[in-house]
Amino acid sequence: MIAYIYRMAGSPAFTPAGQTFSDVTPSTMYYKEIEWAAHQGITTGWPDGTLRPVTPVSRDAMAAFLYRQSGSPAVALPASPSFHDVPADNMYYKDIEWMASTAISTGWPDGTYRPLADTNRDAMAAFIHRAVTAGVLTVK
Incomplete structure (x- = not known):
């Protein structure tokens, strides 16, 4: 990653x-x-x-990597978590909420993010593509 x-x-x-x-x-x-x-x-x-x-890099750690690479921007945290399995006390909550707020990750259809699952190469490619498309990261 x-x-x-x-x-x-x-x-x-x-x-x-x-x-x-x-x-x-x-x-x-x-x-x-x-x-x-x-x-x-x-x-x-x-x-x-x-x-x-x-x-392997877990999905929560990968969110932190991308969030930090983007400059750790301010994040408007929602009143309730965007994903059922990422509570507000999760150490990567802000990073994952940033992923959701920028549409880099929409999670799974069941409303989860699966923070401890491994980040597959196809997902990483999709995350980078979405981040670049959203303008939150640039490819040089």
Whole structure:
């Protein structure tokens, strides 16, 4: 997912200043892209100092990545959650509500967002397409 976002940003020139995550070394695939995303504040990793680069990205974390890439804009939070399975106390509530408010994600027909489900490649492509079409992200 980080590689998608890095490429969407135009694959900017970037030289890592060091190793941010204990499990992402200079020999790790996408090291530069991961370090760029950490430098930009798009990813913060896990509290134990790891990124877990081969772990699937959940839909809630992906929402956070895209929200941060967009500049973390102000979000008018609704009176009640847009999705049955994302309560207001969810740590990614604002990020997911931003996805809904910009129509980047409409969730599932049953009214859920499924925040802990893995983000599939087809969904990520759709999210990026919708974000660009809505004008909240630009491809360089």
